[in-house]
Amino acid sequence: MAETFTFELVSPEKLLFSKSVAMATAPGTKGEYGVLAGHAPMITEIKPGVIRIYENEDTVVTAKLFVTGGFAEVSQNRFTILAAEATPVSELDVNALQARYKEIAQKIADALTDEEREPLWAEQELVMAKLLATA
Amino acid sequence: MPSLKDLKNRISSVKSTRKITSAMKMVAGSKLRRAQEKAESARPYAARMARMLSSLATSLAESEAEVPRLISGTGKEENVLVIVVTADRGLCGAFNSNAVREARRLIRQHEADGKTVSLICVGRKGRDLLRKDHASKILFALENVGRKGGVTFEEADNLNGKILAMYDEGKFDICEVVYNRFKSVISQVVTVKQLVPFTVEKDPNLPKNVKPEPIIGLEFEPDRKSILEALLPRALSVAIYGALLESMAGSQAAQMTAMDNATRNAGEMINKLTLNYNRSRQAAITKELIEIISGAEAV
Numbered sequence: 001m002a003e004t005f006t007f008e009l010v011s012p013e014k015l016l017f018s019k020s021v022a023m024a025t026a027p028g029t030k031g032e033y034g035v036l037a038g039h040a041p042m043i044t045e046i047k048p049g050v051i052r053i054y055e056n057e058d059t060v061v062t063a064k065l066f067v068t069g070g071f072a073e074v075s076q077n078r079f080t081i082l083a084a085e086a087t088p089v090s091e092l093d094v095n096a097l098q099a100r101y102k103e104i105a106q107k108i109a110d111a112l113t114d115e116e117r118e119p120l121w122a123e124q125e126l127v128m129a130k131l132l133a134t135a
Numbered sequence: 136m137p138s139l140k141d142l143k144n145r146i147s148s149v150k151s152t153r154k155i156t157s158a159m160k161m162v163a164g165s166k167l168r169r170a171q172e173k174a175e176s177a178r179p180y181a182a183r184m185a186r187m188l189s190s191l192a193t194s195l196a197e198s199e200a201e202v203p204r205l206i207s208g209t210g211k212e213e214n215v216l217v218i219v220v221t222a223d224r225g226l227c228g229a230f231n232s233n234a235v236r237e238a239r240r241l242i243r244q245h246e247a248d249g250k251t252v253s254l255i256c257v258g259r260k261g262r263d264l265l266r267k268d269h270a271s272k273i274l275f276a277l278e279n280v281g282r283k284g285g286v287t288f289e290e291a292d293n294l295n296g297k298i299l300a301m302y303d304e305g306k307f308d309i310c311e312v313v314y315n316r317f318k319s320v321i322s323q324v325v326t327v328k329q330l331v332p333f334t335v336e337k338d339p340n341l342p343k344n345v346k347p348e349p350i351i352g353l354e355f356e357p358d359r360k361s362i363l364e365a366l367l368p369r370a371l372s373v374a375i376y377g378a379l380l381e382s383m384a385g386s387q388a389a390q391m392t393a394m395d396n397a398t399r400n401a402g403e404m405i406n407k408l409t410l411n412y413n414r415s416r417q418a419a420i421t422k423e424l425i426e427i428i429s430g431a432e433a434v
Contacts, residue, residue, distance in 0.1 A: 010183055012288035012376060014176035030356050042354035043191060045362055071366055073187045075353075080183050082369075 003037035005077045007053060009065065009086060016086055017065070023054040024079055026072050041075040048129035050089060051081065064089040066133045068126060094134050101127045139419065142412040146405060153401035159226070160394035167320070167387035173285045174317065174380040181373050188370055190353065191363055192335040203360070205367045208332035209308045214251045216274075216298070216307035217241055218330075220314035220378055221261030222386035223278060228396075230315060230323060230389035231260040234382075237325045238313045242269060253307065257294070257379065281383050291376035298375075299368055302331060314378045315385040321392055323385035330374055333367060 007024045009017035025034040027049025048068050055062040070083040104124045111117045137145075192206075219238045221231045238254070238261070245252045254272045256262035262276035275297075280290055301307060310331035315323040355362055 008179075008183070010180045012177060012180045012373060013173070015179040028356050040352055040354060041190075042356065043187060043359075043362055044356040045365055071187060071362070071369075073183075073190070075190065080187070082180060082183055082187065 005035075005037040005039075005079060008078070008080045009051065009067075009083060010080070011083050011086055016083070017053075017063070019053075019055070021053055021055050021062075022057050025052045026081060027051070027067075028072070035074055035079045037077060039074045039079070042073075044072045046070045046072050046081065046083070048126050050133045051086075064133075066092060066130060089133050092130055092134050094131070097127055097131050097134070101131065137415075139412065139415055142408060142415065146408045146412060149401050149404050149408065153398055153405065156394045156397040156401060160391055160398060163227075163387050163391040163394060167384060167391055170285055170380070170384035170387050171317075174377075174384050177288075177376060177380055181377055184366075184370055184373050188335050188366065191359065191366065203364050203367060205302075205331060205333050205371070206335070209305065211308045212250065214253065214307040214309070215245045216253050216255065216301070216310040216331075217245075218255045218257065218294075218298075218310065218312040218375075219261045219265065220312060220382040221256070221258035221264075222382070222390075223259045223280075223282070224386075224390075225260060226393060227386055227390035228393035230386055230393075231258070231264065233323075233325050234313055234315055235261055235264045237327065238265065239268075241311065241313065241327065242272070255294075255298075258382075280379060286376065286379045286383050288372070288376050291379055292372045295368065295372040295375050298330075299371070307331075312375065312378050314382045315389075317381045317385040317388060320388045323389055328374070328378065330371055333371065 004020045004022050007017065007019055007021040008015070023034055023036050025032055026044075027047050028044045029047050032049065033044075046067060046069055049066070051065045051067055052061050053063040053065070054060065065086050066089050067081065067083040068085040070081060072079065072081045074080075101124070104120055104127060108117050108120050108124065111120065217238060219234060221234050225231065242252050242254075252272055253274050254265060254269060255274055256265060256276035257280055259276070259278045262273065262278075265273060277294065280286060298310060302310070308331075309329065312328050312330055314326060314328075316326040318324050
């Protein structure tokens with residue numbers, strides 16, 4: 001049995017996940033990283049992406065969750081993610097996302113100023129990240 | 136002396152009032168349960184946010200230059216923004232007027248200190264009450280917060296976005312929120328909390344007199360400053376969300392208590408009126424009997 005640590009995923013509205021796991025990976029702003037038991041303490045910002053949870057030492061992903069960004073803290077054998085929003089990857093609808101992506105791309109093409117485009121770009125990035133998560 | 140018919144009408148009208156108040160009590164009770172659950176489930180996030188901030192802040196103390204404006208303040212104390220959180224509806228006892236009274240006291244106090252006060256009202260009742268004497272200070276008012284299925288984090292986040300934008304424009308130096316803290320079903324405590332400049336609370340798990348020790352070798356990604364800058368607005372949103380949730384649960388609790396009292400009072404009134412009604416009926420019967428008997432005797 002590999003060493004385990006407590007992994008917690010919380011959104012502002014509730015505690016989503018709290019379990020003892022062997023490994024978890026998170027999408028940091030400077031690249032994806034994995035956390036094992038005994039990791040050095042750190043605080044990171046998280047970009048939209050997928051969190052993978054491995055409950056046992058065998059490399060089977062037991063849960064895949066999409067987060068829209070947030071913060072993560074590793075300390076004292078505990079890994080906490082404060083997510084803005086989290087959904088299981090299996091609940092993402094590929095077709096709806098693709099349609100949404102095209103819609104946004106069209107809106108960006110139609111927009112006249114960069115100010116109009118800015119929120120669209122942000123959303124496009126988010127939808128893109130979701131699409132990548134389902135791939 | 137009201138006639139028998141009048142009494143009867145009054146009894147039936149009080150009875151229907153009692154029905155309404157007891158129904159309202161029941162509704163408030165079920166809403167209260169939901170609001171309480173919501174407040175409960177928001178706690179883990181707030182607690183972890185506080186923990187993360189405190190470990191950030193303890194490691195921050197060594198390099199003062201990096202402190203973001205949200206913690207350090209603007210260096211002035213001239214303009215104060217007060218957010219008054221009340222309910223949209225009345226019929227909940229002194230709930231709204233308590234919050235408003237505290238807000239008025241705050242305004243007076245700040246003005247006595249020579250500061251300029253501006254107001255944001257969350258909830259229609261607060262706006263209505265404050266509009267009478269502080270209309271010029273109200274910047275904007277929000278209504279129908281948490282009308283459908285309780286307060287959402289998004290609503291708190293939106294409000295926070297507006298507040299932060301104003302802070303960046305230098306419209307205020309200090310921001311305080313006045314709300315009813317949900318202590319228990321029978322007691323809501325009016326609380327004033329300072330939001331800006333933000334005060335980092337100590338890790339609640341630590342004993343009172345122990346100073347939190349900075350975690351040695353704490354790493355940051357991308358870096359401490361940008362994390363703190365991204366985390367602070369979020370922490371503010373959480374604080375506002377918490378206040379809104381507490382106020383929401385408090386208003387339901389206050390309404391439940393108020394309606395419970397009203398129902399009981401209506402019951403007492405019905406008893407009194409029924410007694411009165413029976414007495415007058417009895418008196419009328421006795422009077423008639425006396426008339427008949429004395430009439431018979433006279434013959």
